[in-house]
Amino acid sequence: MISHAAGAQADVEIRRLNVDDLDLFRDIRAEALQMHPQTFGSPEEDDGGEPMMAAYRRWLDGMILGAFRCGSLMGVAGFYVSPDRRSQHRGNIFTVYVREEGRGKGVGDRLIKELLAHAEARVEQVHLAVLLESTAAINTYKRNGFEIYGTDPAAVRIGEATYDKYFMVRKSAAKAVPHGCPAWSRQNRRGWLRIIGLNGGTARLNPFALPVFPRQYAGKTTMRTGR
Numbered sequence: 277m278i279s280h281a282a283g284a285q286a287d288v289e290i291r292r293l294n295v296d297d298l299d300l301f302r303d304i305r306a307e308a309l310q311m312h313p314q315t316f317g318s319p320e321e322d323d324g325g326e327p328m329m330a331a332y333r334r335w336l337d338g339m340i341l342g343a344f345r346c347g348s349l350m351g352v353a354g355f356y357v358s359p360d361r362r363s364q365h366r367g368n369i370f371t372v373y374v375r376e377e378g379r380g381k382g383v384g385d386r387l388i389k390e391l392l393a394h395a396e397a398r399v400e401q402v403h404l405a406v407l408l409e410s411t412a413a414i415n416t417y418k419r420n421g422f423e424i425y426g427t428d429p430a431a432v433r434i435g436e437a438t439y440d441k442y443f444m445v446r447k448s449a450a451k452a453v454p455h456g457c458p459a460w461s462r463q464n465r466r467g468w469l470r471i472i473g474l475n476g477g478t479a480r481l482n483p484f485a486l487p488v489f490p491r492q493y494a495g496k497t498t499m500r501t502g503r
């Protein structure tokens with residue numbers, strides 16, 4: 277059995293990549309694209325050349341972690357939050373790849389753990405999409421608290437073949453906030469019971485009673501309207 281203990285990859289250093297790592301990143305991503313075309317790819321990479329390099333510079337300006345052994349880049353994993361104001365509570369994991377010779381030693385697991393530590397302070401939930409057949413990746417994500425919430429049928433087509441993907445999410449308990457509608461807590465139940473005068477099982481209208489709303493909902497009267 278493969279150990280995920282710290283000792284299994286104690287010689288691996290994980291650090292944030294930046295634009296100075298552009299060549300290293302381009303090389304490992306080129307390998308990932310070639311080995312797993314069903315998993316990786318973007319319109320900029322289809323175009324190649326300057327559009328692709330511009331995309332990589334943008335990614336490296338954001339949050340891409342690299343795992344190094346003896347100075348060689350052996351794995352990467354990235355995280356981003358969409359600029360859409362309505363999606364600021366969600367983050368996304370992408371470009372998760374460990375070179376074949378480094379696999380099964382817990383490097384992928386460590387990359388994901390460090391990305392999640394970064395995400396924890398910023399978002400309430402982290403999303404990703406993964407091919408159904410990527411068992412090693414799915415195991416790594418499940419081990420780190422992700423669960424499958426849906427399937428994207430024929431998410432990718434290459435030639436005649438189509439590939440489904442799972443959508444996975446990891447929700448953070450720490451960042452959960454109340455939605456626009458207040459929860460039916462004991463405190464606001466007491467408030468409503470006082471308004472209608474329902475005390476000890478006797479129903480009568482109580483015109484003098486004032487509603488007692490939980491303080492945490494003061495001023496929060498908006499409803500969420502999804503579109």
Ligand SMILES: CC(C)(COP(=O)(O)OP(=O)(O)OC[C@H]1O[C@@H](n2cnc3c(N)ncnc32)[C@H](O)[C@@H]1OP(=O)(O)O)[C@@H](O)C(=O)NCCC(=O)NCCS
Pocket residue numbers: 278312315372373374375378379380381382383384385386404405406407410411412413414415416419
């Ligand atoms: C997914 C991936 C990043 C995992 O990296 P890793 O460093 O091998 O990850 P870990 O060592 O933490 O564990 C991966 C799982 O695969 C298992 N595994 C066993 N032998 C393995 C091998 N030779 N190669 C890869 N994984 C192996 C591990 O035991 C572990 O499973 P477990 O949870 O049941 O113990 C890597 O396999 C990879 O790059 N795959 C191809 C690209 C890909 O699918 N990326 C995900 C995109 S969403």
